[in-house]
Amino acid sequence: MNVKDLKVVNKSVVKIDSMSLALGKPSYVADFKPADTLYVKMLWSPHAHARIVSIDISAAEKMPGVKAVLYHGNVPRVAHCTAGQGYPEPSPYDTFMFDTKVRYVGDRVAAVAAETLEQAEAALKAIKVEYEVLKPVLSIDEAFAEGAPIIHDEPDATIPIPVPYEPLKNLVAHISMEVGSLDKGLAEADFQFDRTYETQYAQHTPIEAYVAQAYLDPRGRIVIVTSTQVPFHCRRIVAQCLQIPVQQIRVIKPRIGGGFGSKQEVLLEDVVAMLTLRTKRPVFWEFTREENFRTGRTRHPIRIRLRMGVKKDGRITAFGMEATSNTGAYGGHGLTVIGCCGSKVLPLYRADNIAFLGKVAYTNMPVSGAYRGFGATQAFFAAESLMDEMAEAIGMDPVEFRKLNHIRSGEGSPVFEALGEGKKGVPMTIGSCALADCIAIGAKEIDWSRRTPWRSKTGRYRRGLGMCCLMQGSSVPEVDMGAASIKMNEDGSFNLLIGATDLGTGSDTVLGQIAAEAIGTTIDKMIVYSSDTDFTPFDVGAYASSTTYLSGEAARKAGAKVKLQILNTAAEMLHLPVSELDTAEGWAFSQDGQHKLSFSEISLYSLYQKNQYQIMDTASHITHKSPPPFSAHYVEIEVDTWTGAVQVLNYVAAVDCGTAINPKLAEGQTEGGVLNGISYALTEEYLFNAKGKMINANLTDYHIFSMRDKPPIKAILVPSYEETGPYGAKSVSEICINGAMPAIANAIHNATGARLYTTPFTPEKVWRAIQAL
Amino acid sequence: MKNTRHLSFSVNGEAKEFLVAPDEKLLDLLRREGLTGTKHGCGTGSCGSCTVIMDGKTVYSCILYAFQAEGRAIETIEGVGDFDNPHPLQTALVEEGAVQCGFCIPGIVLSAKALLAEIPQPTDAELKVYMDGNLCRCTGYEKIEVALHKVIAAGSCGGAK
Amino acid sequence: MKLNEFIIPEDLKSAQSALEKLGEKGFAVAGGTSLHFLGIVEKTAVDISHLGLSGIQKQGGAYLIGATTSLGDLMKFKDQGWVLDQVALHTSTQQIRNISTLGGNIVRVFPWNDFPVALLALDATLYIEGVAEKAYSSDDYFNGQPIRLFQPGQLLTRVEVPVLKPGQGFGYHKEVRLHAGFSLMTAAAVITVKSGRIDGIRVAASAGIALPARLTLVEAALGGQAADAASLQQAVANGTAALAWKGKEGMSDEYAAHLGRVVLMDVLSAALLQAQGE
């Protein structure tokens, strides 16, 4: 396939929903609030760890405007997992709609639905709860300490697949692999390293907080309109929690105001659905920003110990990673995130001896979940920091050292097969890989040749250059599934119905482009409708960098099938063999140029004239590979060595995402991910009091960058062609968030000689590291 | 509602009367009036998705009491453009791919519009200062900046009211 | 924030009498942007934003600033001896600057408030008007929570800030994680240089210390000294030893003390440089 021949794909067509959003048209969950809706407020646990000894809702129930109060005494007790993933989930069923125990500050205690928000708030104050406060577990070390309080002591916490799960030890997951011998590899090395890195709590902070509403349709089915990345998993999990059939539930995802992984969870929908069933009224629930921080999902803090060995000539002899994560009070994404620390990072560099050990701890802290980058973010900080240290030890330029060792097309890694999601992985050979180009192009753009050793630098303000290399995946092979249906209309337009979930990324546009290309029409003829469990086919949802690669291929296949039907009808109309016909830009034509029919003529014929049928088809897709996108990131910074403050001056991200279906959107993904990565590296962190309560739960004290704070960011798309993806595409949106932390760490070292092992790189940490030199 | 009072101010050029509670915020008033283009993002004046223009200057409607708008002129995104006739800022943001989830975009449009009305040819530094109250988590602001520079260069909003 | 009632008075006099009548039950709202932090409940708001108390005028050797002048207007105002634009430029975001007022920033003071520090360094005069007008020096005004000086019905009406003269320099720094953040360390200084010596010095700090205050020991150590970096260094080292620095946002007190000294050196150096006409 020559990318140059493509008509719709690889073009920066305008994102199809963008004008309506720029005009402020009603689009998001809260814009569709029914007039007679009830409002939900939740009573949250003020304690990190406590047992509810008694709870009295009787006064609250009698408060003005109150229509229902839910608590553990009046809802079904169903152990489930809030994380939306494949089924059965590779995660513990450790959550209940309401429980008799609270496990973090911000855990659910009781919910009120009332006529107004004020009435619901007032009713919360009337709920009397007596707690037996338990000793909280506030760190990984405390979780695994001898005699630690047990966070999940309930007997009904189980895991639905056969993997290690030991709640009585606060152990959520435990995975390991070894290829060759780490000890042997270390022994063979000229230089050995043993380093430990530690990352912080951070949050996605989409500008739209979690929000959901539910109402009963005229036939009594529950309709849930929600800001979710996983509408189909949401439907399944709500059915499970309410103990009703999936048939009774319709989930609609309208436009959503960002997700980044946070909305891959069912945190509100079970409650609004239950309250709608109880009250027969529409029910609306929106998190405040504070609730979003305290109760919403976060990025796992992870402690990563690396043991690596390198020869003087630059060969890596041993690559050992021991990763221990803090999943907080519930373990939804514990196993999968820790697995990705290994599976998305270890394969990047060749090594004969590789070992991985992953452990996940329960604590009484905010719950970690899926977050763009998904474990690779934390592990790349560690690995790419150590790559620079190793390069320095052997006296090699960090770029040259990476060029020598990185994986290439045609190579595999034993890690792909060893690490899957709750089961073995899928063996894979790398197809497309333009990492070498990314490294070269990025180096040129930042002008890497200017880089001088840190020892040569003097003065208060010192500049430094840093870089790193990255890979990710595209879908979870042989687990994820996406589907698409396409239906033709009289005017030659098409309804593209997809389960895939556009969370602002532009996937509706991208999938529309792919389908249009496959059919042979233009993007303006595509009516894209996604994420409605009543009307669109199934899709696992927006996660694991799967939508473009996986759901895109489903859209391409469905388009190809519809094209065939169009050609068949055209052949019938023109009395020509199908083999002589083709489509382009909304026309079917004979290859000799003698005959042509508009899609509208064909559709009118098929619907009204003869042998009538609906031109329509559907296709599903699963993947057998998870082809990694690759990227090289470069950054220039300036350190104020007196205060330790780090300023990013310039950032370059060169990325190989295969064929960019929509280059501007792919750049936009990269630029956005990079800036999120920069603030994760420098300014974002949860601050806690001694009792485990987050104390900076607002958007002034939790620091994300504004336009005034941002450095220039240059995203460069470096083409490759992935044979297994739609028109050569791979994923793009997760990989970009992983680079800033290691690249900046390396740049700080290049500027000052200081090496940081804990994040974020606050001025005080940088200053102390400089003092310690 | 107790102590409700009448207020009058204009919204998108139209004189209006509202019945409000003393502590109702302008954002809640606008949204219950169906003007849902103004978003609720943080409730503390920190994210900018609730931005509206009051007498030519941007304010956070999530922390502004409705009574503070008495006698003033309020402009919301609904007053800025439509499909047939989008504002040059909206066109540029759409064309440059600056709209991802879109939740911040109405606020971005209004902040930029107020800036260009006040300073038709802002320097880059002025642009950043006037846009510093609108957070976007999707785009990294690159494409937004490109779009705004495009509009500034074209002079299509210079002195626009 | 629960408000019982609001009043939109026609003029200053009716605002004052409304507030006087309400007593404890009423309070003035200028921009209203800090009510969120004040936790005011069950009170009546009296809107003082359109009583004609806004605007900046240069009169003789001073700028007269109306108490309800927005921070945005302070930022846009430009003149030779005017420095408050530098302070406003670093306060919060444009939406906040557009509506929040100088008065609101300095009547109830938090450690992170930006203007008290600058006004202390500038030796401003603050005017509170009840039945009659009363003037306070910035030293008296900020010597404790300013709100203590206000009787019901009294409002801050204007602030007088001297025009900076040749031979004088101003330095200001607000340390933040990101532009819109609250201050972690604020310092401001005004230095007057005469014949190579420091003839006048006022320096104030906040955020890293409990409340905005002048650093009199630093001032004492600098007065009459040679106008050079060495004097500044020595004064900062000696004059800050007794201060109780507090770290914010996870920073240690030890680091706060270090940061405080760096920031002080920076503002003093900037002020000196300007005073020396550079």
Ligand SMILES: Cc1cc2nc3c(=O)[nH]c(=O)nc-3n(C[C@H](O)[C@H](O)[C@H](O)COP(=O)(O)OP(=O)(O)OC[C@H]3O[C@@H](n4cnc5c(N)ncnc54)[C@H](O)[C@@H]3O)c2cc1C
């Ligand atoms: C998101 C956000 C960020 C902020 N960032 C900063 C920051 O970086 N730095 C900073 O300093 N502040 C900051 N603030 C706080 C606040 O906006 C400022 O302090 C602002 O200057 C307050 O002015 P205002 O007119 O809004 O005051 P208001 O809220 O209207 O009033 C504040 C108090 O002063 C009283 N008052 C006001 N004017 C008078 C008067 N003339 N006479 C008597 N009493 C009066 C009021 O009764 C009230 O008690 C921030 C606020 C928000 C919401």
